[in-house]
Amino acid sequence: MTTRTKNIQTVCVIGGGGFVGHYLCSQLAAAGYRLRVPTRHRERVKQGLLELPAAEVFDCNVMTEAGLAAAVHGCDAVINLVGILHERRRGDFDRVHGEFPGKVVEACRRNGIHRYLHMSALGAAPDAPSRYLRSRAAGEAAARKAAGNEVAMTVFRPSVIFGVGDSFLTLFAGLAALPLVPLAGADVEFQPVWVEDVARAMAASLENAETFGQTYELGGPQVFRLRDLVRKSAQAAGHDPAIVGLPGPVAYLQALVFEHLPGPIMTRDNLASMQVANVARGSWPEVFAPGPQGLDAVLPTMFGNRDPMDRYRRRAAR
Ligand SMILES: NC(=O)c1ccc[n+]([C@@H]2O[C@H](COP(=O)([O-])OP(=O)(O)OC[C@H]3O[C@@H](n4cnc5c(N)ncnc54)[C@H](OP(=O)(O)O)[C@@H]3O)[C@@H](O)[C@H]2O)c1
Numbered sequence: 001m002t003t004r005t006k007n008i009q010t011v012c013v014i015g016g017g018g019f020v021g022h023y024l025c026s027q028l029a030a031a032g033y034r035l036r037v038p039t040r041h042r043e044r045v046k047q048g049l050l051e052l053p054a055a056e057v058f059d060c061n062v063m064t065e066a067g068l069a070a071a072v073h074g075c076d077a078v079i080n081l082v083g084i085l086h087e088r089r090r091g092d093f094d095r096v097h098g099e100f101p102g103k104v105v106e107a108c109r110r111n112g113i114h115r116y117l118h119m120s121a122l123g124a125a126p127d128a129p130s131r132y133l134r135s136r137a138a139g140e141a142a143a144r145k146a147a148g149n150e151v152a153m154t155v156f157r158p159s160v161i162f163g164v165g166d167s168f169l170t171l172f173a174g175l176a177a178l179p180l181v182p183l184a185g186a187d188v189e190f191q192p193v194w195v196e197d198v199a200r201a202m203a204a205s206l207e208n209a210e211t212f213g214q215t216y217e218l219g220g221p222q223v224f225r226l227r228d229l230v231r232k233s234a235q236a237a238g239h240d241p242a243i244v245g246l247p248g249p250v251a252y253l254q255a256l257v258f259e260h261l262p263g264p265i266m267t268r269d270n271l272a273s274m275q276v277a278n279v280a281r282g283s284w285p286e287v288f289a290p291g292p293q294g295l296d297a298v299l300p301t302m303f304g305n306r307d308p309m310d311r312y313r314r315r316a317a318r
Pocket residue numbers: 014015016017018019020021038039040041045062063081082083084096119120121122157158159160161162168
């Protein structure tokens with residue numbers, strides 16, 4: 001482990017207990033940072049971060065003012081990875097993506113913290129076709145407004161992120177055990193980016209002043225249609241289903257049904273997000289060289305062992 005000699009010693013990773021968070025915390029810990037990881041699921045998250053003695057995982061509701069203040073207290077930088085794909089209640093996107101980032105940056109200012117990394121999503125725009133993407137744009141704007149000249153903020157907008165433990169390709173690999181996959185948005189383009197590359201970019205930006213105030217779109221080296229991603233994931237998991245693209249109205253009906261299932265896998269708002277390609281406007285940012293890993297190099301390693309703890313064990317080399 002490296003010993004840090006720079007300005008930032010302790011980093012609060014809000015949402016650090018999730019998929020991206022585990023990889024980012026591993027990389028930050030390896031770089032010598034101390035980590036504070038507030039979560040609503042301490043036991044589960046602690047299990048996953050066991051190999052990281054530098055990470056202090058604690059129960060905390062960051063959605064309350066007191067919880068947020070306690071979470072960032074004593075930190076030199078804050079990273080916000082909080083995000084949801086589906087709303088449990090109408091308005092969740094606005095609360096979690098739209099309003100919360102501004103509150104995080106205000107908490108940074110109150111605690112004299114001058115560095116903030118913000119996870120957003122590719123396609124975030126005030127006029128985007130889905131409430132998810134519009135709420136992402138609102139969150140970026142709220143954080144930027146709160147930051148002013150006091151907090152150096154960097155925004156990351158990745159395309160879909162893949163890696164052991166992801167939900168996107170893993171979901172499709174699981175569905176692919178069916179003989180036929182009826183697929184909404186089959187021809188929509190995505191630019192999957194490896195989770196280790198996203199984590200690497202975020203970790204590298206933390207103390208690099210060149211990245212202050214910047215927004216980075218992160219995509220992998222190749223663009224795939226959704227149907228090709230599903231096929232590749234299926235094949236990596238040992239299946240070869242027929243993939244049938246659904247026409248618009250049928251896709252809408254499918255999403256309508258799916259969003260009423262417990263733990264929905266697709267909603268009408270997700271479908272709306274797919275009206276625009278999920279592809280970065282430029283190439284991989286030079287400041288985060290070398291370029292990203294391709295999907296084909298990683299996929300064969302993803303579905304060999306379905307034990308959910310395996311991802312942590314692998315990284316801990318246990
Ligand atoms: N994965 C992708 O393909 C992808 C693509 C583009 C952007 N992103 C964005 O990247 C970020 C990380 O994604 P991920 O895949 O790691 O997601 P994840 O595994 O679902 O983790 C999300 C984290 O957000 C926290 N969170 C969600 N709702 C919360 C709430 N109401 N209060 C407090 N914490 C809450 C959770 O904290 P707890 O520990 O308390 O549960 C969890 O650790 C998200 O913002 C996501 O939208 C992801």
